[in-house]
Amino acid sequence: MRTYVKPKPGKLDMEAIAQLLGVSKTTVHYAIRNTGRLSDETRKRVLKMVQAKGYRPDGLARSFRRRRSDTLGIVLATLTNSFHAHLLEGVEMVAQQYKHTVLVSCSHGRSDVERELVEVLLEKGVDGVIIVPADPVLNRNYYQGLLDGGTRLVFVDREIPGLNAEVVCTDHEKGAYLEAQHLVGLGRKKILCIATRSPERRSTSVRERLLGIDSCLREAGLAPATVLGTDPPDSTAHEQYGYDVMREHLRRAERQFDAVCAMHDGLAYGAIRALTEAGLRVPKDVAVVGFDDQDPSAYFQPPLTTVRQPMRELGMEAGRLLFRRLGEPGMAAARQRIVLEPMLIVRESSGAPKPG
Numbered sequence: 615m616r617t618y619v620k621p622k623p624g625k626l627d628m629e630a631i632a633q634l635l636g637v638s639k640t641t642v643h644y645a646i647r648n649t650g651r652l653s654d655e656t657r658k659r660v661l662k663m664v665q666a667k668g669y670r671p672d673g674l675a676r677s678f679r680r681r682r683s684d685t686l687g688i689v690l691a692t693l694t695n696s697f698h699a700h701l702l703e704g705v706e707m708v709a710q711q712y713k714h715t716v717l718v719s720c721s722h723g724r725s726d727v728e729r730e731l732v733e734v735l736l737e738k739g740v741d742g743v744i745i746v747p748a749d750p751v752l753n754r755n756y757y758q759g760l761l762d763g764g765t766r767l768v769f770v771d772r773e774i775p776g777l778n779a780e781v782v783c784t785d786h787e788k789g790a791y792l793e794a795q796h797l798v799g800l801g802r803k804k805i806l807c808i809a810t811r812s813p814e815r816r817s818t819s820v821r822e823r824l825l826g827i828d829s830c831l832r833e834a835g836l837a838p839a840t841v842l843g844t845d846p847p848d849s850t851a852h853e854q855y856g857y858d859v860m861r862e863h864l865r866r867a868e869r870q871f872d873a874v875c876a877m878h879d880g881l882a883y884g885a886i887r888a889l890t891e892a893g894l895r896v897p898k899d900v901a902v903v904g905f906d907d908q909d910p911s912a913y914f915q916p917p918l919t920t921v922r923q924p925m926r927e928l929g930m931e932a933g934r935l936l937f938r939r940l941g942e943p944g945m946a947a948a949r950q951r952i953v954l955e956p957m958l959i960v961r962e963s964s965g966a967p968k969p970g
Contacts, residue, residue: 626669628737635663643733649759686936687717687735687743689728694851695880696909697925698746701770704929705744712937714741725749729756742766742936744929747774750818766939770932771923772817780939782932782952786819786905789921789956790826793875793903796919796958798834800965802873802901805831806863808856808885809843809877816843820877823905827875839875856884864892872900873964879904879911879920886914886963897965907959917961924954 628646632639637660644650645660652660686709690698702718709716717735721728725748735743747753747769754774761767761779768780797805807827809820816824828838842859856876874889876882882904886896896902896916904911907922931952960966 626667628669631660631663631667631669634667635660643737647736647760648763649756682741682940683739684714685717685738685740686714686933687719687732687738687740689731689735689743689745690718690720691723691746691748693720695878695906697878697906697923700925701746701929701932704926704931705933706929707926708930708933708937721746721748723748725752729753732760736760736765741940742768744768744770744932744936746770747772747817749815750774750821766936768932768936768939770928772819775818778949780935780949780951782928782935782954783819784923784928784954784956786822786956787826787829789905789923789958790823790875791830792826792956792958793905793919793921794827794830794839796960796964796966797873797875797901797903798830798836800901803836804871805836805839805873805875806871807839807841807843807875807877808859808881809841810852810855810881812844823875823877840871852878852880853884856881857888858884860885860888861891864888869894869900874900874902876902876904879906879908879918882918882920882963883910883914886916886918897963901964903964911959912961914963916963919961919964919966920959922957922959924956927954 628642629639632642637656641652641656642660644652645657646664686705688702688705690702692698706716717738717740719731719735721731728745728748732743732745745767750772754777757767757774757777757779768782770782771784773781773783794805805827807824809816809824811817811820824841831838842863874882874885876885882902886902889896889900894900902918904918904920907920911918911920931954935950935952
């Protein structure tokens with residue numbers, strides 16, 4: 615038996631529709647957008663009520679009239695590092711050229727929050743959404759449903775395997791190969807990698823970096839890298855995690871490595887602190903390299919050797935790709951994957967001889 619809850623007086627909104635039907639607001643979301651796992655009976659019941667009450671979210675009303683909101687949405691994984699800041703800067707630059715504003719949100723690395731934010735942005739009527747996905751698997755079916763329904767989405771830096779979607783990323787495997795090659799060329803033979811997330815939850819960008827490192831070590835006839843990585847709390851900063859995991863490793867095991875490849879620069883900052891506190895010298899005892907070339911890396915002590923991602927260009931390419939798709943009458947059958955070139959930036963932390 616369904617319980618009828620009288621909605622509060624005032625403007626009819628999605629919550630009021632949900633109360634009239636005795637269902638959740640999420641159910642109404644899914645029915646209107648034709649996504650999610652709903653029975654045909656439930657979907658039809660919701661749509662019948664929506665039609666009877668004349669309700670439409672503002673963003674959907676604009677789309678029904680074939681008008682645009684002149685806004686884009688972007689969902690970042692974090693707001694605490696310069697990679698995402700420069701990525702956003704690139705998107706903003708392109709959006710301004712097209713006289714669009716950008717609504718910015720942050721998932722903090724949580725796939726459930728990411729999905730809720732995408733829903734909110736679509737409800738607000740954005741013309742398309744650019745996403746740095748938090749997880750390689752969990753939202754795949756959700757995004758496939760949106761794409762099948764005509765929603766314009768572009769994924770940046772990371773992919774969702776099996777999803778036929780627009781992607782803009784760096785050649786992560788090549789970048790990691792270059793830094794491993796650099797370390798091997800300096801005589802380093804035992805590589806330790808630091809990555810956030812356990813293997814099944816690692817982003818495609820991190821997986822590709824690990825592949826690049828192992829490919830180089832295999833060609834050099836060296837043992838595969840040892841990889842440290844668990845699932846830290848979503849709020850844990852890379853710097854703190856890098857410090858914690860390196861300190862714990864040094865405490866529990868005898869040092870059997872002469873180089874560290876951190877999957878992000880922030881992890882490298884933390885690892886260097888832990889190594890220094892343990893009495894190890896960087897780079898004399900242990901060489902350390904990062905990935906991204908975030909703003910502090912050139913000024914860290916010692917300055918960090920890293921792989922530079924073209925951060926601003928990634929955002930610009932994502933914006934351009936999204937606007938190209940917005941200018942097309944239908945969804946492109948063949949989705950585009952744009953891959954930008956990485957660059958090895960050699961500084962003091964890897965122990966390379968100083969030029970001159």
